Amino acid sequence: MIVVTGATGALGRLVLAGLARAGVPAADTVALVRDAAKGADLGVPLRVGSYDDPASLRGAFDGADKVLFVSGSEVGKRVDQHRAVVDAAKAAGVPHLAYTSVLHADSSPLALAAEHKATEELIRAAGIPFTFLRNSWYTEMYAGTFQQAVANGAFIGSAGEGRLASAARADYAEAAVAVLTGTGHENKIYELAGDVAWSYPNLAAALSQVSGKDIQYRNLSSAEHLAALTDAGLPPHLVDLLVEVDGQLAGGALVDGSGDLSRLIGHPTTTLATSIAAVLGG
Structure with missing residues (x-):
């Protein structure tokens, strides 16, 4: 089972559509949403949970083989929000967590990279096999x-x-789908x-x-x-x-010259x- 967080957002919707095109049955995909009404058109089972409410995330990832963890959008609040997601994923024993980070998160001079770097560190500390999708x-x-x-x-x-x-955005969604449906991506960092x-x-x-x-x-x-x-x-x-x-x-x-994105897609x-x-x- 694949769980996609932030599923009603623009990226999440593209990922869900991509999983369907890749042949993943709807029954094997779960959308984690804050508002069930906004996810009614997604065509996959829903679980309701908020990054702001750790209690709501209990059980959100139960049974997941892979989780796409789409980063939150509230700059300045994301470390605490993301900690709640990582804690829930660890408690559920998630075997593979793919996180949408930012390009060169560990060395970027951009102020917004700090929260992504901190989240990557939380994931590593939790011991969860990961893929960091570092998006430009x-x-x-x-x-x-x-x-x-x-x-x-x-x-x-x-x-x-x-x-x-x-x-x-569709390119990044396609890369996420490649990781979620492929093999050998554990503990890899992709500069996209x-x-x-x-x-x-x-x-x-x-x-x-x-x-x-x-x-x-x-x-x-x-x-x-x-x-x-x-x-x-x-x-x-x-x-x-x-x-x-x-x-x-x-x-x-x-800017990054690795070619990771075009290779993945x-x-x-x-x-x-x-x-x-x-x-x-x-």
Whole structure:
């Protein structure tokens, strides 16, 4: 039996669909959800549990052969939340736990990597056989930028020529399915990133090509970028994250040349232009 946590989220839904395509019977898949009503359309058995409520996770992983542990989304709360999941998995004797971490979690300069590093340490300390799926950025995280840039003819940032190797969310879901349905992945770390790293000037060119409009990238200083995002009304924690990430791109914080992702999924990762077309055409 395979248990998928965070199953009503975008990644979880893609993983469940991928497991079905891979021939895993619905009866052999369990979706762990916080709200049963939101998981009613998943087509697999449900278990209800919340990362915020350790008691609710008791028994959540009973009988599991493999668990996909999708990291929580609440930055600043994840270590305690994730500890509850790891404790429950250990108590259930889970023989294989795959965790969605972040690229280069143990050495990344990104502030958000700290919680992932701590979670990896919790999993190791628990003695659970693991796979760390260290994901780079999802290209879809820039969907708002794509749409705004086409509407306005430009977008801003403070990354200069810094590059990132993103991939489509579907690529990362496919990698998770490969681990959950394959063998020999125990105690392995996969650095998962797109095959081709791109810069914001590259993004402007790709947006121009796909949309047929002239899209420009305006590079700002970090201070100017922070002020512009603040003036746009973005929440302070998101402003800080976006500016920090742009500042780290020049150092390669979101680039990896291992090829782990394309090897796991058996084909090249989704191109930037393809992801842009999917967003703009939706």
